[in-house]
Amino acid sequence: MSGLRYIEPVPPHRAMGLVADVYRAIRRDFGVLGDVRNGRSPFIAHAPVPDLLAAAWSVLYETMLVGRVPRATKESVAATISTLNACPFCAETHTMMAAGATGKGDHEVAPIVEWARATRSPHSGLLASPPFDPDKAPEILTTALLFHYINRVVSVFLGEAGVLPASGPPRRAMEAAMTGYFRYRSKRRPDVGASLDLLPDVVAAPAPDWAANAPAIAIALGRFETVIDSAARSTLAPAVRDRLDVTLQNWDGSDPGISRAWLEDGVTDLRGQDRDVTQLLLLTALAPYRLSDDDVSRFRRHHPSDAELVAAVCWAAFTAARRTSEWWAHPTGDASEAS
Numbered sequence: 001m002s003g004l005r006y007i008e009p010v011p012p013h014r015a016m017g018l019v020a021d022v023y024r025a026i027r028r029d030f031g032v033l034g035d036v037r038n039g040r041s042p043f044i045a046h047a048p049v050p051d052l053l054a055a056a057w058s059v060l061y062e063t064m065l066v067g068r069v070p071r072a073t074k075e076s077v078a079a080t081i082s083t084l085n086a087c088p089f090c091a092e093t094h095t096m097m098a099a100g101a102t103g104k105g106d107h108e109v110a111p112i113v114e115w116a117r118a119t120r121s122p123h124s125g126l127l128a129s130p131p132f133d134p135d136k137a138p139e140i141l142t143t144a145l146l147f148h149y150i151n152r153v154v155s156v157f158l159g160e161a162g163v164l165p166a167s168g169p170p171r172r173a174m175e176a177a178m179t180g181y182f183r184y185r186s187k188r189r190p191d192v193g194a195s196l197d198l199l200p201d202v203v204a205a206p207a208p209d210w211a212a213n214a215p216a217i218a219i220a221l222g223r224f225e226t227v228i229d230s231a232a233r234s235t236l237a238p239a240v241r242d243r244l245d246v247t248l249q250n251w252d253g254s255d256p257g258i259s260r261a262w263l264e265d266g267v268t269d270l271r272g273q274d275r276d277v278t279q280l281l282l283l284t285a286l287a288p289y290r291l292s293d294d295d296v297s298r299f300r301r302h303h304p305s306d307a308e309l310v311a312a313v314c315w316a317a318f319t320a321a322r323r324t325s326e327w328w329a330h331p332t333g334d335a336s337e338a339s
Contacts, residue, residue: 003034003035003037003038003039003040003041003158004039004040004041004044004045004157004158005156005157005158005159006156006157006296006309007045007048007157007306007309007310008048008306009039009041009044009045009047010044010047010048011039011044012033015047017050018050018051018053018054018198019047019050019053021054021198022043022050022053022054022057022198023043025057025061025195025198026043026057029061029065029188029190029194030060030061030065030185031181031182031185035089035163036178037163040089040158041158042089042090042150042153042154042157042158043056043057045153045154045157045158045310046153046310046314048305048306048307048309048310049231049307049310049311049314051199051202051227051230051231052227052228052231052310052311052314054198054199054227055199055202055220055223055224055226055227055228056150056224056314057195057198058195058196058198058199058220058223058224059142059146059217059220059221059224060146061190061194061195061220062192062193062195062196062214062216062217062219062220063138063139063142063143063146063217063220064078064143064146065188065190066190066191066192066194066216067138067139067192067214067217068135068136068139069136069139069140070101071097071101071186072098072101072109073109073112073140074139074140074143075094075095075097075098075101076094076098076109076112076113076116077112077113077116077140077143077144077147078090078094078097078098078143078146078147079091079094079095079097079098080113080116080117081116081119081144081147081148081151082094082147082151084116084117084119084120085120085147085148085151085152085155086155086160086289087150087151087154087155088160088161088162088163089154089158089161089162089163090147090150090151090154091162092162092163092164093163094147096163096175096178096179096182097182097186099179099182099183100179100180100181100182100183100184100185100186101182101183101186108131111131112131112132112140114126114131115127115130115131115132116144119144119148119324119327119328120148120253120254120324121253121327122252122253122327122331122332123332124331127327127328127331128331128332130328134213135213137210138210138211138212138213138214138217138218139214139217141208141210141211141325141328141329142211142217142221144324144325144328145221145321145322145324145325146321148320148321148324148325149314149317149318149320149321150317151288152284152285152288152313152316152317152320152321153313153314153317155288155289155291156284156288156291156313156317157313160289163178164178192216193215193216195216195220196216196219196220199223199227202223202226202227203223203226204218204219204221204222204223204225204226205222205223205225205226205229206222207219207221207222207225208221208325208329209329210328210329224318225318225322228311228314228315228318229315231307231310231311231314231315232311232312232315234311235303235308235311235312235315236277236281236311236312236315237273237274237277239274240274240277240278240281241281241315243266243267243270243278243281243282244278244281244282244285244316244319245319247266247282247285247286248285248319248320248323249323251286251320251323253324253327255286255287256286256287258290260290262286263279263282263283263287263290266278266279266282267279267282273301273302276298276299276301276302277299277302277303277312279295279298279299280295280296280298280299280312280313280316281312281315281316282316283295284312284313284316284317284320285316285317285319285320286320288317296309299312
């Protein structure tokens with residue numbers, strides 16, 4: 001379990017209580033808890049905040065593993081968005097999962113993949129005219145939201161390395177083995193709503209309108225928002241949360257690039273703790289690949305625990321993902337451009 005950065009993981013043999021319950025559920029229903037080579041896992045990265053781990057897993061379960069949309073379609077959306085966000089770990093994993101579910105996807109998955117590629121382009125006509133029926137929207141839109149979130153968490157805590165070896169026969173052999181395993185695992189048919197028993201006492205925040213006709217997704221997503229906002233309020237000052245919110249309102253979905261000038265501009269009027277914490281939030285939301293050891297060390301001066309770091313990173317990642325979802329819910333592009 002040495003593959004995570006910045007936090008001490010909770011390995012399965014030491015997991016207790018809710019963390020142990022979620023780990024068991026992930027292994028049973030998802031098939032794998034972590035990277036077979038070194039144990040890296042976006043799930044284990046959430047474990048310092050057990051409620052957050054349970055809530056994140058519940059959204060993934062109710063969105064990706066059950067429902068009416070074919071698994072291969074949702075895995076293709078996950079892989080496409082992970083590629084868009086330059087997250088090799090997620091892109092490789094979900095490309096293999098999509099291949100493992102081949103033959104069980106939508107006949108016209110290509111337009112849905114093109115829609116997924118446009119989810120960081122707020123004025124795209126594809127967002128104004130999505131290529132799927134309204135009854136598929138809860139699963140497809142929540143999959144998109146989930147991976148805009150997870151990709152950022154993975155970039156921070158797992159780094160830039162993918163799941164597979166770099167090249168050659170070892171890569172091909174591992175890819176074939178994992179695709180075959182995922183093909184076997186995709187035959188399982190878990191029950192809708194089964195994950196909701198993990199956090200029965202959490203009151204769900206109102207879910208987006210597009211999730212309304214999928215009650216299990218609406219509850220899971222609403223609980224996730226409740227848990228993540230609660231963790232943020234216990235760690236982050238209102239001023240730094242407001243700064244990220246304001247920054248994201250002016251964000252156009254583009255990558256800020258290699259220079260850190262944009263970051264300096266974003267914190268130029270802040271000092272001390274507020275400056276150090278805001279830098280970590282802005283980097284996680286807009287350029288997680290640029291987050292450095294020094295950035296994390298400065299945050300740790302004020303918030304030394306793993307739980308605080310996980311809460312801050314996850315809240316910033318979700319806030320950015322939630323911002324992208326506003327573009328899909330209220331598109332401004334010309335639908336005629338999508339044809």
